[in-house]
Amino acid sequence: MTVFVRNIILETERVEEMKLITVSGPPSSGKTSVILKLVYALREQGFGKIGVVKFDCLASFDRIRYEEAGVPVVTGFSGKFCPDHFFISNIEDAVKWGNSRGFDMLITESAGLCNRCSPHIQRIPAICVIDNLSGINTPRKIGPMLKFADYVVITKGDIVSQAEREVFKFNVRQVNTRARILFVNGITGQGAFMLSKYLKDSVDITTLSDMRLRFTTPASVCSYCTGETRIGDEFQNGMMKKMEFHEAAPLSETESGESR
Amino acid sequence: MDFYDIAENSTVAEVIDRFPIVEDFLDNLNLRGLDRTLPLPDALENGDPEWLENLGTNVDDILDQFADFLEAFVTPHESAADIESITVVGGHDKSGKAENCSITVKHGQVLSIVGPTGSGKSRLLSDIECLAQGDTPTGRVVMIGGRRPKDEERFELEGHLVAQLSQNMNFVMDLSVREFLMMHARSRMSSEPEKIVSRCFEKANELAGEKFTIDTKVTQLSGGQSRALMIADTAYMSSSPIVLIDEIENAGIDRKQAISILTSNDKIVFMSTHDPLLALSADRRIVIRNGGIIKVIDSSDEERESLRHIQELDDEIMKIRSMLRMGEIIKPGAWRERSI
Numbered sequence: 001m002t003v004f005v006r007n008i009i010l011e012t013e014r015v016e017e018m019k020l021i022t023v024s025g026p027p028s029s030g031k032t033s034v035i036l037k038l039v040y041a042l043r044e045q046g047f048g049k050i051g052v053v054k055f056d057c058l059a060s061f062d063r064i065r066y067e068e069a070g071v072p073v074v075t076g077f078s079g080k081f082c083p084d085h086f087f088i089s090n091i092e093d094a095v096k097w098g099n100s101r102g103f104d105m106l107i108t109e110s111a112g113l114c115n116r117c118s119p120h121i122q123r124i125p126a127i128c129v130i131d132n133l134s135g136i137n138t139p140r141k142i143g144p145m146l147k148f149a150d151y152v153v154i155t156k157g158d159i160v161s162q163a164e165r166e167v168f169k170f171n172v173r174q175v176n177t178r179a180r181i182l183f184v185n186g187i188t189g190q191g192a193f194m195l196s197k198y199l200k201d202s203v204d205i206t207t208l209s210d211m212r213l214r215f216t217t218p219a220s221v222c223s224y225c226t227g228e229t230r231i232g233d234e235f236q237n238g239m240m241k242k243m244e245f246h247e248a249a250p251l252s253e254t255e256s257g258e259s260r
Numbered sequence: 261m262d263f264y265d266i267a268e269n270s271t272v273a274e275v276i277d278r279f280p281i282v283e284d285f286l287d288n289l290n291l292r293g294l295d296r297t298l299p300l301p302d303a304l305e306n307g308d309p310e311w312l313e314n315l316g317t318n319v320d321d322i323l324d325q326f327a328d329f330l331e332a333f334v335t336p337h338e339s340a341a342d343i344e345s346i347t348v349v350g351g352h353d354k355s356g357k358a359e360n361c362s363i364t365v366k367h368g369q370v371l372s373i374v375g376p377t378g379s380g381k382s383r384l385l386s387d388i389e390c391l392a393q394g395d396t397p398t399g400r401v402v403m404i405g406g407r408r409p410k411d412e413e414r415f416e417l418e419g420h421l422v423a424q425l426s427q428n429m430n431f432v433m434d435l436s437v438r439e440f441l442m443m444h445a446r447s448r449m450s451s452e453p454e455k456i457v458s459r460c461f462e463k464a465n466e467l468a469g470e471k472f473t474i475d476t477k478v479t480q481l482s483g484g485q486s487r488a489l490m491i492a493d494t495a496y497m498s499s500s501p502i503v504l505i506d507e508i509e510n511a512g513i514d515r516k517q518a519i520s521i522l523t524s525n526d527k528i529v530f531m532s533t534h535d536p537l538l539a540l541s542a543d544r545r546i547v548i549r550n551g552g553i554i555k556v557i558d559s560s561d562e563e564r565e566s567l568r569h570i571q572e573l574d575d576e577i578m579k580i581r582s583m584l585r586m587g588e589i590i591k592p593g594a595w596r597e598r599s600i
């Protein structure tokens with residue numbers, strides 16, 4: 001309350017400060033569940049005004065869940081655009097929206113779809129949510145989204161063995177040696193308190209305009225990005241990456257009837 | 261240790277020989293094909309430049325990552341394993357009524373937790389897990405070794421403190437028992453993985469009603485065998501000093517031996533259970549209602565006497581079970597004459 005008054009008196013022009021948290025993770029890893037548990041944990045500590053912006057590709061049912069929990073939410077669909085590019089070109093407007101609504105905290109939820117996604121911004125707390133069921137080597141495949149996160153939240157620990165949880169955490173640590181790794185149960189909320197404790201003291205911002213991404217977004221300026229559907233060399237323009245096949249070991253005859 | 265120095269002055273092969281886990285590091289970066297006869301920086305310089313470009317990185321950055329990686333895995337970190345005791349100082353229940361209690365459990369001891377479903381057992385666990393300092397909704401304070409942990413300590417220990425075992429847990433990896441245990445041992449950086457793996461396997465088999473081989477796939481184990489393997493693995497390999505057991509009663513394993521394997525490995529055991537045999541064999545039990553601890557009951561001569569009777573009843577049930585398994589007709593009292 002005192003902060004509010006001070007802002008009005010001293011800086012009538014400036015919008016109020018707000019925390020921004022980016023949450024990313026593979027589809028269905030438990031992002032929405034974790035965010036909701038986090039919101040409850042923060043509310044219990046008197047941290048009330050929290051909004052969410054959900055970035056998705058084609059469809060999302062998260063809106064209903066957020067609204068049921070009384071969390072204001074805006075959903076954006078990237079459609080035919082690269083979800084990362086879409087995210088970064090809209091995040092500043094999202095912050096403006098959050099400011100205009102007077103939130104204490106704005107949380108973005110975005111699905112990492114190509115494993116190369118990395119919607120993390122320097123100085124802004126970045127959470128990557130992955131689940132124990134996704135396969136033991138998944139942490140080693142996810143890339144920048146996991147590697148550059150400040151907090152890695154592991155969900156669905158309630159249905160796998162302790163040993164698998166420990167091995168999974170070990171594999172996360174291999175890829176991101178610095179992050180805080182937390183287990184949060186998306187259903188009971190166990191572990192969400194600790195996460196809320198970390199985030200409560202994170203940096204306040206009013207704008208993102210002087211900030212940078214932590215990692216380059218996937219390059220995508222090719223003919224297919226702009227709507228080409230035909231297949232074949234003559235239709236491929238712009239930045240392309242071609243696989244090399246000639247180095248592959250020849251298949252033995254017993255393995256396959258195919259020959260090269 | 262100066263890991264930059266090591267990277268520059270020994271070949272990749274030598275580094276791997278000294279720190280086998282570096283193999284994983286190379287795998288993670290898709291650098292398996294690196295020339296191992298050179299030191300890491302040279303090998304990277306000589307490697308395919310496109311690799312680095314695709315990774316969005318450069319040689320210096322990889323060296324930093326290498327140093328971080330070894331720092332994280334090779335340098336011994338503060339271990340949670342040597343916690344002597346844990347104390348829960350009461351807060352209040354859901355309606356604000358004070359709990360008025362302070363419960364200390366030492367390693368090798370068992371505390372059972374009883375109370376209706378939804379009464380607040382998971383809140384208690386959460387409090388222990390995050391070492392609550394009066395800042396969680398229950399207002400409880402959790403101390404380790406008789407004192408309140410400092411903030412850094414609290415963050416450091418987070419996630420290493422409590423191992424959990426519950427009825428809902430399953431194995432999801434497609435590995436044999438041996439591979440599975442080896443994988444866990446490796447992640448613990450165990451110096452004698454083979455030895456600890458075979459000990460785990462033997463113990464698991466002692467606990468399980470039906471035996472299994474070390475080449476069985478973990479996903480093919482029966483419920484009882486899975487539970488037995490999880491318990492043995494937690495006892496011998498988990499780094500966590502506290503074990504929370506949630507309802508393992510119907511698992512078809514030797515429950516008493518299961519608990520004693522854990523306590524003899526110096527674990528602090530919290531056990532939420534409705535099984536009279538387990539509840540009464542604990543050193544102490546707490547009763548939870550409406551989100552609060554309403555009672556702390558120490559084990560007494562009286563209850564130990566009752567426990568003996570319960571044990572006899574339990575043995576009889578076990579005998580009946582094994583008779584059923586053998587296809588016998590269960591005549592009244594027939595089990596009394598049986599030895600096993």
Ligand SMILES: Nc1nc2c(ncn2[C@@H]2O[C@H](COP(=O)(O)OP(=O)(O)OP(=O)(O)O)[C@@H](O)[C@H]2O)c(=O)[nH]1
Nearest residue numbers: 027028029030031032033111155156157185186187
């Ligand atoms: N058992 C268990 N289930 C969980 C946990 N966390 C999430 N779930 C379940 O996993 C499913 C997906 O969770 P969501 O929170 O919708 O995942 P999401 O990452 O937001 O999904 P998208 O936004 O669609 O990509 C839901 O059915 C959740 O109930 C957990 O810790 N344990």
Ligand SMILES: [Mg+2]
Nearest residue numbers: 031032062109
């Ligand atoms: Mg979601």
